[in-house]
Amino acid sequence: MSERKNIDRLFQEKFKDFEAIPPKNAWNNILSELDGEKKKRRFIAPFWLKLSGIAAVFLLGFLTATYFISGPGTGTLTPAPMVNSGNGQDNTNTIHKDKNGSINDKNGIVPEPVNAVVTNENTLKGNRNASGFNSEAETTAQKEHQNHVPKQYKKQRHTHIAAANGRKKSNAVSADKLFAERNTNEGSSKNNGRFKQFNFKKNNTIANYIVMPKKDSSEIATIEEQENTLEKVQKEKFLVAEKKKIKDKEAKVSRWSVTALTTPIFFSSTSKGSPIDNQFASNSKDYENTMSYGLGLRYELNDKLTLRTGINRLAFEYNTDNIVYYESSNARSLQNVNQTKNNIQIQNKDYNNLATGPNGEVIEKMNSGSLTQRMGYIEVPMELSYKLIDKKFGVALIGGFSTLFLNQNKIDLVSPELNTTIGEANNLNNVHVSSNIGVGVKYRFAKAFEANFEPTFKYQLNMFSNDAGNFKPYLFGLYTGVSYRF
Amino acid sequence: MSLEQLIYECRNNDRKAQEQLYKLLSQKLYAVCMKYSRNYAEAEDNLQDGFILLFKKIDQYQFKGSFEGWAKRLMINNILQKYRNQGVYELVNDNIIDQNPTVDFDDEDVSLDYLISIIQELPDRYRLVFNLYVMDDYSHKEIAEMLNITIGTSKSNLARARMILKEKIELQQHNRKVVPSIQ
Numbered sequence: 171m172s173e174r175k176n177i178d179r180l181f182q183e184k185f186k187d188f189e190a191i192p193p194k195n196a197w198n199n200i201l202s203e204l205d206g207e208k209k210k211r212r213f214i215a216p217f218w219l220k221l222s223g224i225a226a227v228f229l230l231g232f233l234t235a236t237y238f239i240s241g242p243g244t245g246t247l248t249p250a251p252m253v254n255s256g257n258g259q260d261n262t263n264t265i266h267k268d269k270n271g272s273i274n275d276k277n278g279i280v281p282e283p284v285n286a287v288v289t290n291e292n293t294l295k296g297n298r299n300a301s302g303f304n305s306e307a308e309t310t311a312q313k314e315h316q317n318h319v320p321k322q323y324k325k326q327r328h329t330h331i332a333a334a335n336g337r338k339k340s341n342a343v344s345a346d347k348l349f350a351e352r353n354t355n356e357g358s359s360k361n362n363g364r365f366k367q368f369n370f371k372k373n374n375t376i377a378n379y380i381v382m383p384k385k386d387s388s389e390i391a392t393i394e395e396q397e398n399t400l401e402k403v404q405k406e407k408f409l410v411a412e413k414k415k416i417k418d419k420e421a422k423v424s425r426w427s428v429t430a431l432t433t434p435i436f437f438s439s440t441s442k443g444s445p446i447d448n449q450f451a452s453n454s455k456d457y458e459n460t461m462s463y464g465l466g467l468r469y470e471l472n473d474k475l476t477l478r479t480g481i482n483r484l485a486f487e488y489n490t491d492n493i494v495y496y497e498s499s500n501a502r503s504l505q506n507v508n509q510t511k512n513n514i515q516i517q518n519k520d521y522n523n524l525a526t527g528p529n530g531e532v533i534e535k536m537n538s539g540s541l542t543q544r545m546g547y548i549e550v551p552m553e554l555s556y557k558l559i560d561k562k563f564g565v566a567l568i569g570g571f572s573t574l575f576l577n578q579n580k581i582d583l584v585s586p587e588l589n590t591t592i593g594e595a596n597n598l599n600n601v602h603v604s605s606n607i608g609v610g611v612k613y614r615f616a617k618a619f620e621a622n623f624e625p626t627f628k629y630q631l632n633m634f635s636n637d638a639g640n641f642k643p644y645l646f647g648l649y650t651g652v653s654y655r656f
Numbered sequence: 657m658s659l660e661q662l663i664y665e666c667r668n669n670d671r672k673a674q675e676q677l678y679k680l681l682s683q684k685l686y687a688v689c690m691k692y693s694r695n696y697a698e699a700e701d702n703l704q705d706g707f708i709l710l711f712k713k714i715d716q717y718q719f720k721g722s723f724e725g726w727a728k729r730l731m732i733n734n735i736l737q738k739y740r741n742q743g744v745y746e747l748v749n750d751n752i753i754d755q756n757p758t759v760d761f762d763d764e765d766v767s768l769d770y771l772i773s774i775i776q777e778l779p780d781r782y783r784l785v786f787n788l789y790v791m792d793d794y795s796h797k798e799i800a801e802m803l804n805i806t807i808g809t810s811k812s813n814l815a816r817a818r819m820i821l822k823e824k825i826e827l828q829q830h831n832r833k834v835v836p837s838i839q
Contacts, residue, residue, distance in 0.1 A: 175758060175759065176757065176758045176759070177757060177758070177759055177821055177825075178790045178818070180759065180766070181771065181775075181790055181791065181821075182790060182791065184768055184771055185687075185691070185768075188687045188690075188691075189683040189684055189687050190683060190686045190687045191683055192682050192683070192686040192700065192703055193700055196682070196700060196703055196704055197675065197678055197682070199704050200704050200707050201671070201675075203704070203708055204669075204671070204674070204708065204711060404742045408742065
């Protein structure tokens, strides 16, 4: 059904009820800007910036690994399961996906900071809306006539909208009614689905569509050319200005934050074995869960990478079960223990010569119990985190190492008859290192405050100086805390 | 809650109220941005910047005239200001007789998507003048003041915009008749 219409009327009719659903993230972007965050901009990350993240993580991993491979007493240790490879991959992936990092829409527009002033309001006619609406109403009627909508319904709708409009002018319209009005509009526009579900079409082959009138074609082409070059120059200027602004802004944003952490620690070993004495290697062991407390300091190196350090207090504790002990005037110390109680002989319950004891003496009274080894440390982590998601809610990968300083070392004998400290381990290093890998989840609940939850795996690399008895300890900590940006 | 109350709460920077107002107006204002911007991405930016400006300036709304009209004008002016900063208006003047050509078209075939795309493809000033005059009922005098151009330029820009749009619609209609569409 072809008909002849003037251009203006065609567009006016088609766009009469035009509404478009904004992208879902639009409100969040507005909200974060209202909250005073730096604006998300299309920003070309320099090449070196992308590489620096990958390089830093690799370097850290490499240094830690070489130190321990060549370090003393680490023959049995495998290189740390460092975060580097995984993180490296993520780096590249994320960079490719980085939507802020590339200007790829056809016009390469960088949004302008909002400083525009509404200057022309006064020149507007007060009655524009009224007249605009009337013509709208007329065209609505026509359109609906074409669509063969029952007349009664049309009338009802018109009066409803007109009434709503009238109320709008008298400033007494309620939001509920506005919603209702909107709903009607929505209802009607759903019939023509294209009104609501607007799909952006790419600028496909404009050239095909442009067929200029013969007499004007050259003239218009020149104008368009002029405009294009003008736009390009403007855009370039604009980009340079934008980059400067971003730099200035970044300089003002604080990069430092402190964190208070409390952490349930789950301690365990990846293999059987006993660092106390080989004879306990196959004994069952209970690992105690402890709590760690600490403070963290973080510095944002760039948009993606954060350097983290701090200080934590933590302790490891586990029990070796199924041991027996008895009094002996000539007690032999356990393999890796500086025993202070010299009159107690401790040995495995399953030991072959129970009846006579290892020294051939006759055992008068034997008690069973367990050994509790407790090791306390001051931990200083040095980690890098790489942000995967950085909004109100964020996710980051964490990798690095911790230096642990021994500050508590004791072994207790625990039994129904006797609880006593028998001495301290002599094979614990005063300083050792752990290799750390974790995932950090954060939620920003106020402008400067974030809640953090970081399940982290820390493999203890050289906890024991010489004979670890094939004991390969690790800890899994649920680092939970609040950070404050200052 | 009445609209008036909502506006007052927005003035107090109440995030909930701001979100409600956003929900109320965003689809209409996004439609405005679609028409006045060069593409989808720019429309989104304009919507975001426009709303931030709206919340900043909401205390300037005097409760005279509809709030929706006020918000729409603010959106449009914000976009015009951006183009002004980009020097879009500094074009050479040319003179064409003001005319409103007619076009043959099949209502079923001309989709809104297509019309939006050809509006967005218009040179910036043609697009602005066409939108202001045809879609939003501004007079050439007002447009000339808003864009800082002469009335004659406004008229000739409008004529050129109409001509380009007409050609594109006719070409599309022609192509559809020659090659039946796959729909």
